[in-house]
Amino acid sequence: MIETALIETAAQLVVTALALGSTYALVALGFVLIINAVGAVNFAHGDLVMAAGFVTVALVTLLPAETALPGLVLLPGVMAVMALVALVLAALAYLPLRKGPPTSVFISTIAVGLILQHGIQLTAGPQPRVGPPLVGGGWVEGGGLLVSHQQIATVAVAALLVAAVHGLLHRTRFGRRLRAAAQDPELARALGINLAVTIAATFAIAGALAGGAGLLLSHQYFVTPTDGAGLMLKAYIATVIGGWGRVWGAALAALAIALFEVLVAAAVSYLVAEALLYIGVLAVLMARPRGLFGEAEGRRA
């Protein structure tokens, strides 16, 4: 009887961790795509996700109150807006500096992130905001588990977006060009691939993923202008654990981080979970410096 209750509790925790982890996976995926494409870290990525949350809230307030569209309907619009924002970020903070030292890009993306954070704080205010639910409310109950429609939709949407990016990268000619440019820019250029176009496209895809993640997070966990740094840290750790530049590695590591944090927090405490997570990161760095899945080919910033 006690064992059954324990299993049910653990299963319930896994469900909530999967919902959180799938959004972290989207954040990490967008982050690692940029690393792959340009070999530099986009420190504004967490702030892009945060901005997407506020774009979602803004769209809701712009629409007539009686429409009350679910987040699923708004998702394509938010992703499109964030793709454009990411293109602007690339034009301002990456392309003019790409021939300079990597530290220039670090600093410029940090600056863009801070501009986004303070700009949103000035326009929307400092208070947390809540976005619309992806789908209507409701719960599914069975086997001692209580799963909300929102959680199911979050995991499903995140999985669809990850699969779509995988399909784009591996099953289209355009994706092959993107990967070729990421792995060996000089050879790709010699083969006639326009590097500026592939870089811009990658920023747009990463921005769209940030849009998806921001919308998913804004309802379930709210959004505040200062959220970017925390999200960025999660994406960075996922990338280190999953293998620098490994797309699937980062997504899986993000899921694993959420599961680890939730289960250890439930068994012991949040502080122990956090401490063990960072000890784990150190252990991975020492035992497998290229991450659990190895480092992708390309430049390391």
Add this chain to the structure above:
Amino acid sequence: MRRGTGFRGRAFNWARVPLVVGGLGAFLGLGPAAAADGPVPISVLVPITGFLALEGTAQRNGAVMALDEPPAGVTVTYDVADTATSPEVAVTALRRALDRQSPIAVAAPIFGTQMLAMAPIADRADVPLITVSGTAKLTELGHDIVFRFFPTDAVVKVAQARYAVEDLGMTRPAILYQTTAYGQSGHGELVRVLGDLGVAPVLEEAIDPSIKDFVPALERATAAGADGLLLQLHSGPTALAVRQAHEHGFGKPIVAGSALHQPTTAALVEPAALAGVCAESAASPISDPRPGVRAFAEAYRERFDSEPDAFALAQYDGMTMVLAAVADGARSPQAVKRWLGDNRHEGLAMTYRSDGKGNMAHDAVIVCYSGQDRVPEIVRRYDNVDGVR
């Protein structure tokens, strides 16, 4: 014949006389004084950006509302500067204000870490800091220039713990608190007061502000046999904890910290999730029926297009007490400091009086939500908790 000389034999410069007299006065503790009928300079240094921007903005709004409506015969000039989130920025803002504005008082940040860095500088300049910071240590360091217009944790945590135990009948509460100074200070006081009431918490969980998922903590509280939840969390985490407790059928009473009374926090949660949830606070401007508070709330809404919280009201009361001092003839920082230390002030939220250390607020309230809307009702008042008044 040499004319009156001084300063190593150079010709005496009469233009320096006022500077010398002023400097001597400052040395003797008289400090810069505003002309008897001239405008009074006041600085407003609060965190308008960063993670405490919500509370800092409320502080600024409350301060400027008071400063824009000084009592008859008093005119005020004031500057507002952002202290953001670091002690360095706050110290720089204070030094600049002291150099350029010579304020007779400073509306100072809610952020205790910044206040701890600013207090020694303000102490040397002998300029009073008017704050709503809850950091207990602030008024225990011997500075006589800090005046706190928000009750400390030693006051509000008494209300939170007593209401949970005496009114809700909790005997096995779980405490979830933030890892920040705010969370730790409140947690310490909660445990102390619960101990005085003969109650021991069954779970004390420290939670980083970046944590989004409270289900593990709720599961652990349930497993520990908790019969209620006491929260000492910031705004967003408080709303997350309350919502997730509702969604996961926690089913036990919750008494939150003052973050929940903020209208922007309650706005994050559906009214149904707030049903039966209570919170401590110094005041609740949106639900207080007293005419003065109602008028303040309406003026605040009209001016800032947002709902006022207890921080805004406390900072408003603090600045009105400074202006009352000026109206009573206190025209220098030292005179204002003495007046604040010696006098009682009937503010909108409560009656303020220093305990000798600069703690001016001694009342707390408990507000509870019905589940029908997001406007709480004041269900209990705890007046003069520390017996100072």
